[in-house]
Structures are given as structure tokens and as C-alpha cells.
Amino acid sequence: MHMCRKLLLLNLRKILLLVLFVGTSTYTYLAFTFPYEEPNDGKMLRMLQDVRSPLEKLEDAGYNLERLQDQEFHSELVIRPEQPEEIDPLEFIFGGFEEKSVTTTPQPRTKKKPEAAAPVAVSKQTEAAPKRTAVIVMTQMRSGSTFVGEIFNQHPDAFYFFEPIWALEYNKNKAYNSTAWQLKLLEGLSKCKFEPIRDIMQFYLTTKELGVMKTCRAIDSMCDRYRNKTRKWPGRCPIPDDKFTEVLQTNCLKNKFTAIKTIRLNDIILFKPLTEDEELNFKIVQLVRDPRAIIASRLALVKNNVSVTNHLHNDVDRSEVRTVCDWMTTNMQPYRDQSEWLRKRYALVRYEDVGLDPMTTMARFYKLINIPMSRDVSKWLGSHTKKAKRMKDRKDPFGTKKDPEKTANEWRRG
Numbered sequence: 001m002h003m004c005r006k007l008l009l010l011n012l013r014k015i016l017l018l019v020l021f022v023g024t025s026t027y028t029y030l031a032f033t034f035p036y037e038e039p040n041d042g043k044m045l046r047m048l049q050d051v052r053s054p055l056e057k058l059e060d061a062g063y064n065l066e067r068l069q070d071q072e073f074h075s076e077l078v079i080r081p082e083q084p085e086e087i088d089p090l091e092f093i094f095g096g097f098e099e100k101s102v103t104t105t106p107q108p109r110t111k112k113k114p115e116a117a118a119p120v121a122v123s124k125q126t127e128a129a130p131k132r133t134a135v136i137v138m139t140q141m142r143s144g145s146t147f148v149g150e151i152f153n154q155h156p157d158a159f160y161f162f163e164p165i166w167a168l169e170y171n172k173n174k175a176y177n178s179t180a181w182q183l184k185l186l187e188g189l190s191k192c193k194f195e196p197i198r199d200i201m202q203f204y205l206t207t208k209e210l211g212v213m214k215t216c217r218a219i220d221s222m223c224d225r226y227r228n229k230t231r232k233w234p235g236r237c238p239i240p241d242d243k244f245t246e247v248l249q250t251n252c253l254k255n256k257f258t259a260i261k262t263i264r265l266n267d268i269i270l271f272k273p274l275t276e277d278e279e280l281n282f283k284i285v286q287l288v289r290d291p292r293a294i295i296a297s298r299l300a301l302v303k304n305n306v307s308v309t310n311h312l313h314n315d316v317d318r319s320e321v322r323t324v325c326d327w328m329t330t331n332m333q334p335y336r337d338q339s340e341w342l343r344k345r346y347a348l349v350r351y352e353d354v355g356l357d358p359m360t361t362m363a364r365f366y367k368l369i370n371i372p373m374s375r376d377v378s379k380w381l382g383s384h385t386k387k388a389k390r391m392k393d394r395k396d397p398f399g400t401k402k403d404p405e406k407t408a409n410e411w412r413r414g
Contacts (some may be wrong), residue, residue: 041148132281133283135260135285140289140327140328143289145262146261155374155376157255157371158256159252160259160261165265166206170207182270183194187277218236219267222247223238275342286351288348289351349364362381
């Protein structure tokens, strides 16, 4: 026993070190093998605190957050700002807008003040310019086009051109006498754009033989102001060169529509680009007449000392008759084929119908071009057809004072 006590005292230090080593090793092993777990309530509280921390930040930024599904709470969120997002006004008006939910990962962002939606308005710079209305009376010689053209010429809002193609055919510059220049001239007249056709228009307005001043009311009125200033060229249009196109354009645009009458065009297809032009509301009136009446009137014009009826059986050129008939059928063909480019832009009118009921024909013309009828035209139509019953007025082969019913059927009388 004494020996044991002696050994214990001698080795006490070693024993204490051994116990300390064993105890430390055991604690370390147990600590890594069985980690400490707090009560369930404490664990749940920690989890909620971990989740709510970023949510609170989002709420502070102005968001409301909703759960989609409990099991997906940590991964999928619907974010809706408290203030409504801006809506494209045009998209809303045309029914394209619908509210959509955006599914995304929540991220903090700065809260924005709502901005007022821009007013739905089209800037004047982006507004489409109104289309210029233009109408052309297309026919053949001695078909009654002078009288029909006057139905437009007498309207106070018309800028009327009588046979402008003459300015190409009789021009000294023969290069102008082409289909390309015909189209260019008609386009310029229809749009009131005269700079590209300046030389042609100067020839047209200053050549007395073309008779513009006698046949175009608006042009004669325009030129008259300058004739009064210069006191010269009573039958001409003395507009100064430096103001020529400007004066023409200004006066043309003052009027609601352009009207053109011509017997010098052989193919209605020429008008197709004009009907498709975005700047134009282009209309076509094709005037036809009984070929026998046309030929008889032409013969009477050459030999005006003989009645129209007598010439129906004498000196008739069969090829000319064929040409008259071919012109009619060829130019009516696109209409008969229901060509889209002629839809609501074309009217086929018989001169015989004009004679039977000129007032109804006038109404049809102005309905086609969508221009209100004028009392000036009605008064002119009534007064001039009555005046034509006088022999003096009726004898003028190029006059506008006509009894259209009698003129249309005169060739039938023997």
C-alpha cells in the first residue's frame, strides 16, 4: 500500500496529463459526431429570420410579394409594384394591352414616382398630307367633251385645264411629244407641282392658238391680274418669270380640285400610276358616244356647209370608224375586267345620257370626285342649254352653249 502511494505521488503529474488528454479527445470526438441542435421553435425562428431579411428589403423598395406555392416559396415570386406601370397609350387604344404577371427572382430596386402617360396625339409633322383630288375627262374628238368639261370648269373650286396635251404636241421641242412627258405633265397638273413642267406651262399659257384664256376660268382670272398690271398681251398670261411657278402653284392649291379635259390620250393604262399615287385622289371619266355620231360630226366639221346627216353616207373612211370603235373597247377593257386600280375611280358616261339628263350626269360626276355640287354649275347648265336653242349659238362647232339632247341625236335626223 505504501509502495502504491509512493508511485501515485511520483506519477501524479503524468496521470493528470493523461486524464486531461483523454477527456479532451473524448469531448472533441463527441462534438464533431453529435452537433448541438436547438429546439424546433428556435430553428424555425432562425429560418424565418433568414428568409424575411431580403423580403423586408423588397417591401421597403415598394413591392408586395405573394407566395405562389408553399414548396416554391424560396424560388418563385410574383412581383407587383404598388404603383401601376406605364402603359403604351396606342397599344391600349387598339386593344393590344393586357396586364401580365412577371415571374422573376426578387431584386431590390429604387422606388420610382409614377409618370403621367403621354397624351395620345399625332404630331403635325407626322400627319399625312391630304390627298389632292384630280379628275380627267378622257374621250375622242367630237364626242361632246368640251361641253362635259365645262361642267367641271364652271365649279368655283375647280382649277381646270383644257387640252393641256396640245402643249406637248405643238411644242418646238419635239422631245416633249412622248408618253413619258404626257404622264409627267398630267402628274404636275394634278398635284399643282409646276416646277418640273415649267417650260411646257409657259408655252401652254402664252400661246394664243391654244385658246386657254377662253376655256379655263380659273387660269384666265389668275392671268388677268397681271394683264391689268402690265397693260399688254391681252390674250396672254404675263406672269413674271421669277414668280411663274409660285403663282401657278398658289392659285392651283386655292382650289379644291384639278380638272383636265383631253382628246389626245389613246390608252387608259397611262393613268394607272396616278391612281396609285399616295398624294392623289385621281378619278377618270371616260366619255363615249355613238361612233356614227362621232364620224358624222367630224365630217360636218370639215364641210360645215353640208348637213350632218348627208355626210353619214358620204366620204366615210372605214379605217377611221374602226379606230373610233377600237379606242372605246380597248379603254373600257380594264373596267370590264374589274381591274382593282380602277375601282371607285372610274366612270363610263355616254354623251347621249348627258343630253337626256344633264343634271343627273352632273350629280354623278361630283359624287365620283366627292366634291359638293355648286349652284354655279347648275345655273350655267340651265342657262346655256336654253341659249343653245338659238341658231347663232348652236352653229359654233366648238362652243359650250349646246342643247345636248339635240346635239347627241342630230345625226339621226334626215
